[in-house]
Amino acid sequence: MATAIFYATSTGNTEEIAQKISDELGGIDTFDLSSCDISKMNDYDKIILGGSTWGDGELNDDWEDAWSNFESIDLSSKTVALFGLGDQESYSDEFCSAMGIIYEYVNSTGAKIVGFTSSDGYFHDESKAQIDEKFVGLVIDEDNQSDLTDSRIKTWVDDIKSDIL
Numbered sequence: 001m002a003t004a005i006f007y008a009t010s011t012g013n014t015e016e017i018a019q020k021i022s023d024e025l026g027g028i029d030t031f032d033l034s035s036c037d038i039s040k041m042n043d044y045d046k047i048i049l050g051g052s053t054w055g056d057g058e059l060n061d062d063w064e065d066a067w068s069n070f071e072s073i074d075l076s077s078k079t080v081a082l083f084g085l086g087d088q089e090s091y092s093d094e095f096c097s098a099m100g101i102i103y104e105y106v107n108s109t110g111a112k113i114v115g116f117t118s119s120d121g122y123f124h125d126e127s128k129a130q131i132d133e134k135f136v137g138l139v140i141d142e143d144n145q146s147d148l149t150d151s152r153i154k155t156w157v158d159d160i161k162s163d164i165l
Contacts, residue, residue, distance in 0.1 A: 003164055004029040006041060007050035008062035013142050014052050014085055017153070021048060021083065021138075024157040025165060034062040038069045046164050047078055049102055052085040057094030057128060059101055071105065080106050081115035081160050082137030088124040089144050096139050100128025103136040114163040115156060121148070 005022055007030070009015040015032065022030050031040055041047055054060045059067065084099030106113060116134045119127075122141070129136050138156040140149055 002044045003046040004031060004044045005048040005050065006031045006033060008033040008060050010052060010054065010060045014050055017083060017085060017140055018050055020153050021157060024153055025161065033066045038066045038073065041073045045078060048081045048083065048164065050083040051098050051102065053091065053094060053096050053098040057097030059098045063098065075106055075109040075111040079112045079114060079163055081164055083140065084129055084137060085140045085142060087143040088122055088141050092125045095124035095127045096135065097128035099137055103129060115160040117156060
C-alpha cells in the first residue's frame with residue numbers, strides 16, 4: 001500500500017508544507033500538480049491532497065487546471081487526507097475554503113477521509129472546510145500563525161499515520 005502527496009502551489013508555501021508532511025511520514029513521494037500527470041494518483045492506495053485558497057474561496061490555478069482530470073480518478077477505494085493553507089485575517093470569510101471544495105468532491109466518491117482537525121485556535125468567520133467544530137483536514141496559516149505550523153503538522157501526522165501509511 002503506497003502513499004503520496006499531491007499538491008498545488010502558487011507561492012511555494014504549499015510545497016514547503018507538503019515537504020514537511022512528507023518528512024514527518026518518512027519521506028513519502030510528493031507531486032506538484034503543475035508538473036505531473038494527475039493520473040499518477042492511480043498508482044497509490046492512499047493520498048494526501050493539498051492546496052491553498054485564492055480569491056473568494058477558490059482553488060488555485062493549478063488545481064483548477066487539473067480539476068476535470070482529477071474527477072476522472074477513481075477514489076472510491078482510496079484513503080485520503082487533506083491539508084489546506086489560508087489567511088484567516090485577510091480572508092476570514094473564506095478561510096481555507098479551497099480545501100472544502102476538494103473535500104466535497106472526494107467525499108462524494110466514497111473515499112475514506114481521515115485527518116479532521118479541531119477549529120480551536122483559529123480566528124475566522126466562515127470556511128467551506130469546516131463542519132461544526134472540525135476542519136476536514138490540516139489547516140495551516142503561514143501568514144498569521146507560522147509559529148504553530150510545525151507542531152500542527154506533527155500532531156496531524158501522528159493522528160493520521162496509522163490510516164495513511
